[in-house]
Amino acid sequence: MLKKDLKKLFAISLVCTVSLNACVTAGKTLEKQAQPETELLFSFNNKAATTQVKSIQPPLAPKKPHQEVRHGEIIRDDYFWLRDKENPEVLKYLKAENAYTESLTANLKPLQTQLYQEMLGRVQENRTSVAVQLGSYLYYTRYEKGKNYPIHCRKKNANAKEEMLLDQNQLAAREKYLNVSIFNVSNDGNLLAYAIDTKGDIRYNLVVKDLRSGKILSDSIQNITSLTWASDNTLFYVTADQMTNRPNTLWRLKLGSTPLHVIEEKDVEFSSEVSRTKDKKYILYTVRSKDTSETHYLDAAKPKFNLQTISKRAKGYEYSVEHRNGLWYKITNEGVNNQKAINNRIVTLPVGNSKGAEQEFLPHNQSVLINGIDLYKDFAVVSEKKLGVNRFLVYSFKTKKWREVNFADSVYTAFLGVDQEFTSEIINQPFDSNSFRYTYTSLILPTTVYEQNLATGTQKIIKRKQVPKYDASLYTTERVWAPVRNGVKVPLSIVYRKGVERNGQAPLLMYGYGAYGLEQKAEFDSNLISLLDRGVIYVIAHTRGGDELGKQWYEDGKLMNKKNTFNDFIDSAEYLISNRWTSKDRLLISGASAGGLLIGTVVNMRPDLFKAAHLGVPFVDVMNTMWDESLPLTTEEYLEWGNPHSLAAYDYMRAYSPYDNLAAKAYPAILLTTSINDSQVGYWEPTKYAAKLRTLKTDNNPLLLKINLEAGHQGASGRYEVLKDIAFEYAWMLSQVGF
CATH class of the missing domain: 2.40.128.660 (Uncharacterised protein PF15525, DUF4652)
Structure with a gap:
C-alpha cells in the first residue's frame, strides 16, 4: 500500500552493449551498420540466460504451516513465518534470494555499467534549484558533483553571500540510509525544524537548529509526520501511532519546555496533519480519511487559543481551505442542498461564521x-x-x-x-x-x-x-484512447523515438498504477532516453483508480470496483497489440507499490499476454495485510480496498489478491524488488510471493527477488545509488526481449 504519491513511483528503461547510435527498432537497428553486431548480441544473451537458468537452482523457502479462521474458512499460509525479520532463518533466506539474483544477472553487469554511465551523463551533477522567497530570504537547494545528497541554502538576495543551512551529505556520512522529509524555517528566520529517517521505515525524528549559532537544540521528538511554526516560534507538530504509524496526535511545543497535547484523532480510518495558510495568519489541523475530511484552525499569533472547526466532518464529504482577507476559500465536493459535487466546487466562508454563510466562488463542472x-x-x-x-x-x-x-x-x-x-x-x-x-x-x-x-x-x-546530450526533436509523444470493456476508453500516454515502426515488433514497456486517485503524470524522465534510443516504446496506462478523468474515474477503480483497474490494463495491452504497437513476446509491464498489486493481478489473470514483469515494492499479499489491523496503513485504507472483516469485501478482495491467486501455470519472467525496512508494503509480501510461486509455476522463465537490506519503501536514498538500482532493473528488462 502507498499512502502518498511518491515523486517517482517507478522507472523502467533498457540498455544494450551496442553504441547509442545503434538504436534498435522492431528487431532491427536504426543505424544499418550496427545490425550484424546487434543480431549476434541477441543470440549470445539469450543463450547465456538459458544456460544460467538451467545450471543455478533457486532457493526454496521451507513450508511452515500457519492457519487462521476467517469468516468460517480455514486459511493456510505456509510462508507466514517470513514476516519476522528478527528471525535469523528469515535473514538467511533473504540473503540466499539476493545471491541467486546476483548469480543469474551476473552476465548483465556490462549492461548495467553502460546504462549507469548513460544516465549519469544526462545528469547535471552541479546544479541549483529554483529559489523561493520565504520572509526576507531566498531559499534554494543545490547539488555538488560526486555527492549523493542536497545542500540547503539561503541568501538575503540573489547577489548576497550564501548561508548554508543544512548539508545532508554530512548527516548521511554516519548513516547507511537518509531521508529528510520536513524542512521548515520559523517566521523570523532564526530556527530550522527538519525531520530525518535513517532506516527507510518512514518514522521521522525532529531536529531543531538555531541558524544564528548553528547549534542543534535539545528538543527532539520521535515519529513526527508534519509540523509548522506559530508567529512566536511555538512549534505545532503531529506524531504517529507507534505501532501503526498512523498520524493521529497534535502537539504544541515551546522550545525548551515539555510538549503539550492538543488533540488526538481516535477514528482509525483517519490520519491528521498540521500546516499553515499561505498568508501565515492561521494554523490548520486537518484530519481525513479516504472519503471524508475536517479542518480545525487557530490564529497563528495566538497559539495558546483553542482550535475552532471550519466545517464539521460529514461522511463522504471532503474539503480543503486557504485564507484571504477574512475569508476561507474552500474546495469541497459538497454541492448545493447537500448534493455531491464530485469534481469539486469552490465556496467562500467568513472566518468564524457558520456554514450558512457560504458563497459560491467557482461552481461545480461535471x-x-x-x-x-x-x-x-x-x-x-x-x-x-x-x-x-x-x-x-x-x-x-x-x-x-x-x-x-x-x-x-x-x-x-x-x-x-x-x-x-x-x-x-x-x-x-x-x-x-x-x-x-x-x-x-x-x-x-x-x-x-x-x-x-x-x-x-x-x-x-x-x-x-x-539535460546534457539530449535532443527533444528526436522523440515524439501521443495520447491515444484504448477502448476497454463496457464502452469505456482509457487514455494512454505514449512516447517513442521518431523512426520506430508500428509493425508489431517493437519492444514496449507499459506502466500502470491506478489507485488512491493519484494522477500518473506524463513528465520528463531522462533515464527513459536509454530505452527510447533503442527503439523501445514507453506507455503510461491511465487506468481507473487514478483521477486523470475526474473523481468518478477514481471511484470506478476502488473498493468493489477495483477489478476495473485490472481489466483496463489488460484491455489496453490488447489494444496496443492489435494496433501493432507491439506483440505479446515484446510486451514488458511494470508497476510499484499499489502498481505492483496491479501487475501481480494481471499476470495471474493473463500470464500469456506479457513477456516480462517488474513489480517494485509490490502490494501483493492483500488479504493478510488488510486483515491485520496492527500493520501501518491497514485501517486507513479500508476505504480504498475494502474491509475484509466484511464478508462481501472479503470475497471480492480475495478474488484478485495476487498472492492468494497464484496457480500452477506458466508465468512471464518476473523481477520483484523490495526493501527490508519498508513500512508501507512489508518486505515479506514480495518475499512470500516469490517463495510460493516457485513451487507452482510450470515455466522455465526467471523469477527473481532483489531485496535492499538497508532501505525502505522508496529504495536507496542517495542519487547515485538510485541510478545504480534503475540500471539493474533496466538491464534485466532488456534481457527479456532479446538484447
Whole structure:
C-alpha cells in the first residue's frame, strides 16, 4: 500500500552493449551498420540466460504451516513465518534470494555499467534549484558533483553571500540510509525544524537548529509526520501511532519546555496533519480519511487559543481551505442542498461564521476536476483538470473577471508552484506578489518553471532542467484512447523515438498504477532516453483508480470496483497489440507499490499476454495485510480496498489478491524488488510471493527477488545509488526481449 504519491513511483528503461547510435527498432537497428553486431548480441544473451537458468537452482523457502479462521474458512499460509525479520532463518533466506539474483544477472553487469554511465551523463551533477522567497530570504537547494545528497541554502538576495543551512551529505556520512522529509524555517528566520529517517521505515525524528549559532537544540521528538511554526516560534507538530504509524496526535511545543497535547484523532480510518495558510495568519489541523475530511484552525499569533472547526466532518464529504482577507476559500465536493459535487466546487466562508454563510466562488463542472487554488492579494489561481490534462484559471478580485491559461500539447503535465527539492510551506510566489509560478513538463520536454504576470498573462522561463546530450526533436509523444470493456476508453500516454515502426515488433514497456486517485503524470524522465534510443516504446496506462478523468474515474477503480483497474490494463495491452504497437513476446509491464498489486493481478489473470514483469515494492499479499489491523496503513485504507472483516469485501478482495491467486501455470519472467525496512508494503509480501510461486509455476522463465537490506519503501536514498538500482532493473528488462 502507498499512502502518498511518491515523486517517482517507478522507472523502467533498457540498455544494450551496442553504441547509442545503434538504436534498435522492431528487431532491427536504426543505424544499418550496427545490425550484424546487434543480431549476434541477441543470440549470445539469450543463450547465456538459458544456460544460467538451467545450471543455478533457486532457493526454496521451507513450508511452515500457519492457519487462521476467517469468516468460517480455514486459511493456510505456509510462508507466514517470513514476516519476522528478527528471525535469523528469515535473514538467511533473504540473503540466499539476493545471491541467486546476483548469480543469474551476473552476465548483465556490462549492461548495467553502460546504462549507469548513460544516465549519469544526462545528469547535471552541479546544479541549483529554483529559489523561493520565504520572509526576507531566498531559499534554494543545490547539488555538488560526486555527492549523493542536497545542500540547503539561503541568501538575503540573489547577489548576497550564501548561508548554508543544512548539508545532508554530512548527516548521511554516519548513516547507511537518509531521508529528510520536513524542512521548515520559523517566521523570523532564526530556527530550522527538519525531520530525518535513517532506516527507510518512514518514522521521522525532529531536529531543531538555531541558524544564528548553528547549534542543534535539545528538543527532539520521535515519529513526527508534519509540523509548522506559530508567529512566536511555538512549534505545532503531529506524531504517529507507534505501532501503526498512523498520524493521529497534535502537539504544541515551546522550545525548551515539555510538549503539550492538543488533540488526538481516535477514528482509525483517519490520519491528521498540521500546516499553515499561505498568508501565515492561521494554523490548520486537518484530519481525513479516504472519503471524508475536517479542518480545525487557530490564529497563528495566538497559539495558546483553542482550535475552532471550519466545517464539521460529514461522511463522504471532503474539503480543503486557504485564507484571504477574512475569508476561507474552500474546495469541497459538497454541492448545493447537500448534493455531491464530485469534481469539486469552490465556496467562500467568513472566518468564524457558520456554514450558512457560504458563497459560491467557482461552481461545480461535471467534466472538469478542480484540484487546487493559490491565493494572492489581488488574484486567485485555480488548477483544473479536463480530459486528463491540466489548465489554470486566473481571477482578478478587482475586475471580477476570469481568464484561462491553456496549453497546446496533447500530452503534458502542468501544476501550480515549483517542483521543490527544498521543502518548505511556500509552494509559489509570496501572497502580495503580482505573478505566479507554474511547472510544465512532458514526456519529451524537461521540467520547466514559468513565471506569469497575474494581470497581463505575460510570462518568462525561470528555469529549465538542463539535460546534457539530449535532443527533444528526436522523440515524439501521443495520447491515444484504448477502448476497454463496457464502452469505456482509457487514455494512454505514449512516447517513442521518431523512426520506430508500428509493425508489431517493437519492444514496449507499459506502466500502470491506478489507485488512491493519484494522477500518473506524463513528465520528463531522462533515464527513459536509454530505452527510447533503442527503439523501445514507453506507455503510461491511465487506468481507473487514478483521477486523470475526474473523481468518478477514481471511484470506478476502488473498493468493489477495483477489478476495473485490472481489466483496463489488460484491455489496453490488447489494444496496443492489435494496433501493432507491439506483440505479446515484446510486451514488458511494470508497476510499484499499489502498481505492483496491479501487475501481480494481471499476470495471474493473463500470464500469456506479457513477456516480462517488474513489480517494485509490490502490494501483493492483500488479504493478510488488510486483515491485520496492527500493520501501518491497514485501517486507513479500508476505504480504498475494502474491509475484509466484511464478508462481501472479503470475497471480492480475495478474488484478485495476487498472492492468494497464484496457480500452477506458466508465468512471464518476473523481477520483484523490495526493501527490508519498508513500512508501507512489508518486505515479506514480495518475499512470500516469490517463495510460493516457485513451487507452482510450470515455466522455465526467471523469477527473481532483489531485496535492499538497508532501505525502505522508496529504495536507496542517495542519487547515485538510485541510478545504480534503475540500471539493474533496466538491464534485466532488456534481457527479456532479446538484447
